Amino acid sequence: MNTTNFILKERTGLKVTFKNVTMSYDGKKDTLKNLNFTIPDGTLVSLLGPSGGGKTTTLNLISGLLTPTSGQIFFGDEDVTKKDALGRKVGMVFQNYALYPHLTVLDNIAFPLKMAKVAKAERHKRARELAALVHVEDQLDKKPGELSGGQQQRVAIARALAKSPSLLLLDEPLSNLDARLRIEMREEIRRIQRETGVTTIFVTHDQDEALHISDNIMVLSFGSIQQFSSPTALYERPNNLFVAKFIGEPVINAVPADTLVDDLKGIVPDEILERAETAGIRSEALIPYDAGDAVLAKLSGTITQSKKYGREATAEITYHDQVLLSTEMAGSPTSEAETEFYLTKPGFFLFDDAGVLIYGGESHAQ
Ligand SMILES: Nc1ncnc2c1ncn2[C@@H]1O[C@H](COP(=O)(O)OP(=O)(O)O)[C@@H](O)[C@H]1O
Numbered sequence: 001m002n003t004t005n006f007i008l009k010e011r012t013g014l015k016v017t018f019k020n021v022t023m024s025y026d027g028k029k030d031t032l033k034n035l036n037f038t039i040p041d042g043t044l045v046s047l048l049g050p051s052g053g054g055k056t057t058t059l060n061l062i063s064g065l066l067t068p069t070s071g072q073i074f075f076g077d078e079d080v081t082k083k084d085a086l087g088r089k090v091g092m093v094f095q096n097y098a099l100y101p102h103l104t105v106l107d108n109i110a111f112p113l114k115m116a117k118v119a120k121a122e123r124h125k126r127a128r129e130l131a132a133l134v135h136v137e138d139q140l141d142k143k144p145g146e147l148s149g150g151q152q153q154r155v156a157i158a159r160a161l162a163k164s165p166s167l168l169l170l171d172e173p174l175s176n177l178d179a180r181l182r183i184e185m186r187e188e189i190r191r192i193q194r195e196t197g198v199t200t201i202f203v204t205h206d207q208d209e210a211l212h213i214s215d216n217i218m219v220l221s222f223g224s225i226q227q228f229s230s231p232t233a234l235y236e237r238p239n240n241l242f243v244a245k246f247i248g249e250p251v252i253n254a255v256p257a258d259t260l261v262d263d264l265k266g267i268v269p270d271e272i273l274e275r276a277e278t279a280g281i282r283s284e285a286l287i288p289y290d291a292g293d294a295v296l297a298k299l300s301g302t303i304t305q306s307k308k309y310g311r312e313a314t315a316e317i318t319y320h321d322q323v324l325l326s327t328e329m330a331g332s333p334t335s336e337a338e339t340e341f342y343l344t345k346p347g348f349f350l351f352d353d354a355g356v357l358i359y360g361g362e363s364h365a366q
């Protein structure tokens with residue numbers, strides 16, 4: 001099967017650069033504030049953030065459906081800021097599949113080529129190859145209404161790839177699918193991206209989805225980039241409290257830094273303890289045994305609740321006036337008695353009053 005070769009041969013994967021891009025819909029409020037980033041060629045990047053954070057606006061600026069209020073957008077070295085969507089040659093897939101209901105799967109996939117006046121034999125050949133790539137080659141004569149949601153989204157992806165775009169843009173493409181299918185389809189999008197090598201930008205509000213498929217994740221909120229890094233870096237070294245809380249399941253324990261001050265004196269520099277406003281503690285950073293070098297401090301509290309569902313087990317530790325969740329201490333007997341436990345360096349962070357990381361993560365080798 002030479003599907004992949006066919007697509008690779010035609011592709012011109014592109015990097016995308018935003019330079020000081022600001023976007024205002026009404027000329028008053030900035031929906032996107034001075035975005036600067038580069039998405040490397042051939043990678044899969046997720047735009048992740050809560051609803052209203054500016055993900056779709058960013059994607060539409062990349063596609064050319066929107067023009068920035070100020071700043072520049074580059075594809076490779078070319079300034080495309082003034083180019084419209086047609087001129088930019090991007091493939092797009094939306095949450096609602098938007099297939100043509102009266103056309104067969106084959107004709108849906110071939111449709112962009114028909115518009116581009118590609119001869120019938122040639123466009124059908126290409127459509128068949130794309131159908132094989134997305135695994136709907138046995139559905140070619142069906143109408144979209146006869147397909148499952150996942151199959152429809154496969155067809156939508158094939159159609160978006162028909163004209164060998166340099167960029168594939170997907171705006172929450174899996175939101176309408178049930179949980180199991182979403183997991184299957186996210187793996188499929190990853191596979192298709194790898195096989196084609198097309199630079200892919202994937203919008204989602206689901207951190208789990210983003211963590212599983214992306215080379216890099218851009219966390220967007222309040223119209224600004226909160227962090228743009230690898231999934232591992234987002235988790236192990238969040239730039240700020242917003243990212244720390246947004247990434248990770250269970251949600252990170254966030255407590256006033258004052259709670260820990262007495263236990264961290266002499267361990268964390270005084271200057272940092274004075275500036276620290278909030279402590280972030282991942283649930284796996286609270287452990288029942290002394291793990292040696294990985295340990296930051298020994299603490300003491302009472303285990304007030306212990307729960308288990310499926311593979312997941314959690315314990316609640318009351319520490320001073322706070323309740324901390326641990327995923328490492330389930331099974332510990334609950335009692336009123338004080339118990340000693342340990343706080344590890346990985347998964348412990350301090351943030352200042354602006355929410356900026358001032359301690360923890362790999363930057364602090366101590
Ligand atoms: N066409 C539009 N006109 C005016 N405001 C808009 C328009 N589209 C989006 N917005 C606003 O811009 C902000 C970002 O929206 P959007 O980019 O759709 O976020 P997301 O995709 O992250 O949910 C929101 O406050 C939204 O209300």
Ligand SMILES: [Mg+2]
Pocket residue numbers: 055056057
């Ligand atoms: Mg959106």
